[in-house]
Structures are given as structure tokens and as C-alpha cells.
Amino acid sequence: MKKRLVLLTIVIFTLGIFLSGCGQAKQSVDNSWNDIKQKGEFVVGLDDSFPPMGFKDDKGEIVGFDIDLAKEAAKRMGVKVVFKPVQWDGIILSLNNKDIDVIWNGLTITDKRKEQIAFSKVYLQNKQIIVVRNDSPISSKKDLSGKVVGLQLGSSSEAALSADTNTSKSLKEVKKYSDNTEALMDLKQGRLDAVVVDEVVGRYYLSKKPGIYKTLNDDFGKEDYGVGIRKTDSSFKEELDKALDSMKADGTADKISQKWFGKNIIAK
Known part of the structure; x- marks a missing residue:
């Protein structure tokens, strides 16, 4: 008899836990x-x-x-x-x-x-692209050796270029700007050989200035949005x-x- 009571107590206790869990699950349903x-x-x-x-x-x-x-x-x-x-x-x-x-x-x-x-x-997959003038002979990252490159100060472009030590060490100079518009203007004027910029930003500005710039196939890494x-x-x-x-x-x-x-x- 005692064994039956003990068994019954265990069953009731277990059922209580189960029902309690079900109640909590219902309360946590995502609405x-x-x-x-x-x-x-x-x-x-x-x-x-x-x-x-x-x-x-x-x-x-x-x-x-x-x-x-x-x-x-x-x-x-x-x-x-x-x-x-x-x-x-x-x-x-x-x-x-x-x-x-x-x-x-x-x-x-x-x-x-x-x-x-x-x-x-x-x-969307963003990447750090390289923009040059439309008449530029530069066609790859290797061609940037000895060249002057511009980018926005504190941007993802700056970090991406620094991480590519082979390319960054080969450059003549890296000029840093307060915004990408200023950097692209200097590129247009011939004060820079290339600009490294977020693709989403770069392609937007390039679409506003058709025939002036082009982008290289090489890039400095991708990121997902x-x-x-x-x-x-x-x-x-x-x-x-x-x-x-x-x-x-x-x-x-x-x-x-x-x-x-x-x-x-x-x-x-």
C-alpha cells in the first residue's frame, strides 16, 4: 500500500511539472x-x-x-x-x-x-571596392604599388586596406578624408590614383557621375548586410x-x- 502511495505521489508530481512546463511554453509563444x-x-x-x-x-x-x-x-x-x-x-x-x-x-x-x-x-553583400579614373591604366591591386590612394578617415575602407599588408605597404601614400565625396573629387582632379570605398556608397556616387570613374574587379573584402x-x-x-x-x-x-x-x- 505504501509503495502504491509513493508511486502515485511520484506520478502526480511529474504530471504537475509537465503541465507547468506546458503552461510556460504557451506563455512564451512568439506573437x-x-x-x-x-x-x-x-x-x-x-x-x-x-x-x-x-x-x-x-x-x-x-x-x-x-x-x-x-x-x-x-x-x-x-x-x-x-x-x-x-x-x-x-x-x-x-x-x-x-x-x-x-x-x-x-x-x-x-x-x-x-x-x-x-x-x-x-x-546585400557590400565590399570595399577600388575606384580609379576612367582613363587610368590601373587594373588590379598590384598596380597600386607606388601610387597615392585616398579613403575616408575611420571608415571600414581604412581598416580593410590596413589589413591587406602586401598592398598597403606597397603604396606611396594613403590620404585620409573627412568624407568620400572629397576623396572622389581629388581622384577626378588627378591628386589621387585611386580611392577605396564601400561599394554601396561608391556605386551610388559613380552612378551620379557617369563616364568619369570605373571600379576594379579586385576588392578588399566582403561583408553581409x-x-x-x-x-x-x-x-x-x-x-x-x-x-x-x-x-x-x-x-x-x-x-x-x-x-x-x-x-x-x-x-x-
Whole structure:
């Protein structure tokens, strides 16, 4: 009899734990996509001074490559999109505090960021490209030996060039500028032999100045861009990934890329 009571007690205890676990599981179900549908919109956090990804035009409206992608994705998801300028150095905190729903602004996927947030599928691969004048005889990184190269101070381009010690040590000089526009202007005037720049930025400026510059096939490394999403928002992420996949499949993402960069640089 005692054995039966002990066995019954164990069964009841185990069942209690199981039911408790089920209750917790139900409470932790991700409702992020349902929440977005109920609101009818999702909020994109961005730095609105980052052309061509997201910036204010002459009319004060926020435009850009990422802006067009986000609008198209929202359309396919059946909701609206709202753009909210946020201080870049605190944007991940804004996301996790639910001040915004996503970060969509040329956000590089890094291991450090993966510890804090989730990412959509890769939608664009950026790389550090080499820009020269259209009439330049330079055709590869090896041809940069003894040449003067310009880049933006503190940029990814500076880090990428420094990491390629064979090339960086062969240069005559590296000139550092406050912005890429100034560097490209000096290249045009013949004060530089080449400029190292983010492809997303470089191709945008090149599309505005056709026939003046060209890019080399060589580059200084690649990096992936993704949309930053809260780790808890897996159902929302799934729907956003579906929208991005469909935009790639039917060529819409290609058209948006051609508009802003003059080339398809959408990740496959």
C-alpha cells in the first residue's frame, strides 16, 4: 500500500511539472507577427544621413535603397512601414527596448551583433571596392604599388586596406578624408590614383557621375548586410524573410539595386 502511495505521489508530481512546463511554453509563444498585423505597421529605425541607404532628400523626405526595399517588403506583407530616425550608437538598445521594430540601414552582420539581436537573411553583400579614373591604366591591386590612394578617415575602407599588408605597404601614400565625396573629387582632379570605398556608397556616387570613374574587379573584402530584428520576434522574421525572398525571385530587388547603384548587388 505504501509503495502504491509513493508511486502515485511520484506520478502526480511529474504530471504537475509537465503541465507547468506546458503552461510556460504557451506563455512564451512568439506573437510578434500577429502584433505587427494588429498594429498594421512596423517601425524601421535608421540613421537618416546615410546615402544611398537612407537619407533626406531636398524636400526633407527620407529616401534611399533600404527605404525602397522596406516599403516593398511591407507592401507584400500587407502592412505599412514607418521610418524613425534614431541615434546610431544606441540603435540596438532602441530595438531591444521596442522603440522600433527593425534596424534597416546598411547594417553589417557581425558576431558581436549576433549576441544582441537576430538578423534577416542576407539581402546585400557590400565590399570595399577600388575606384580609379576612367582613363587610368590601373587594373588590379598590384598596380597600386607606388601610387597615392585616398579613403575616408575611420571608415571600414581604412581598416580593410590596413589589413591587406602586401598592398598597403606597397603604396606611396594613403590620404585620409573627412568624407568620400572629397576623396572622389581629388581622384577626378588627378591628386589621387585611386580611392577605396564601400561599394554601396561608391556605386551610388559613380552612378551620379557617369563616364568619369570605373571600379576594379579586385576588392578588399566582403561583408553581409541584414535587417536587425529582436531575437524574440521569430515569427515576424519569418514573414520578412519570405518577402525578401519573393523580391529577389521576381527581380524587384534587382530593379531597386539598379536604381541606386547602377548594378545588381543583391545577395543571391
